[in-house]
Amino acid sequence: MKYFEGTHLGAFFSHMRRFFSLLLGLSLAAPIQADELDGSWSIKALALYQNLEETGQSGSTLVEESGLEPAIELAGAWPAGNGSVIGSILLSRYTLDYEGKSQAGRSVDSETDYQRLRVALGYSHPLQETARLKVQLEVEWMERDINGVDSIAGLNEETQSNRLLIGLEKDVLTFDRQISLELIGVWGLSGTQKVSSAGIIDEVELPEGRTYGVRSIVSIPLNPHSKGGWMWTLTPTVEYLHSDRSEDRLWTQDGVIRGTLAQPETRRWAAGLGLMAIW
Secondary structure, three states, X not given: OOOOOOOHHHHHHHHHHHHHHHHXXXXXXXXXXXXXXXXXXXXXXXXXXXXXXXXXXXXXXXXXXXXXXXXXXXXXXXEEOOEEEEEEEEEEEEEEEEEEEOOOOOEEEEXXXXXXXXXXXXXXXXXXXXXXXXXXXXXXEXXXXXXXXXXXXXXXXXEEEEEEEEEEEEEEEEOOEEXXXXXXXEEEEEEEEEEEXXXXXXXXXXXXXXXEEEEEEEEEEOOOOOOOOOEEEEEEEEEEEEEOOOOOEEEEEXXXXXXXXXXXEEEEEEEEEEEEEEO
């Protein structure tokens, strides 16, 4: 049984997928124009193994999710001043296995459907010939749809997270390849989460708890980059994101106050591999 259908975020993702398809088509149709604009583009197909854990105030595990997330990311860099303006758009849609407990303490095995859109914009400043400092602002929209099972209702969450990213990228010559190593610190600036369950929980908005994390990306060229051509790159990736328990908010059922609700402390690990084309 699916407890939630046709959200505003779902429609938003539909429009963004059309926009992304158009942008990708234009980019692939004319890769040489990137040189004329004195910039570069990249497109990456990425597969991440995700593990999410929510813990209660006592430290016990409330929810654990795991599974594979396929994603696609379009990125660009354009010279500005001594460095470059950098931007990226990531889209994914996937399902994770869900293991949790109902409010009555009953074990629940289900699935969680996700949709994710991540947009980042910032600046890359050279520190040395082979090292760059990157500062970016990132906004991520995520819809999490926990499927109901048997007599247990599902739950829908729509989250917007605003983050600051500060990273250091370093080029290293290894095995006759110029490998790029990037380490990124992630700090949450603000965020909100809308929670609802059809017929049970009226929509309630929760503030995002204090968030921080780290990302590590290695870029390994597979072929030389020639002018007007493509360079193929492997990108092993590891991500970790931690959000503290949010503040409590009152929740209602059909307008009647039933209690308080909070987003539990959440840890999310992701590790995987990408294949990126740069032109």
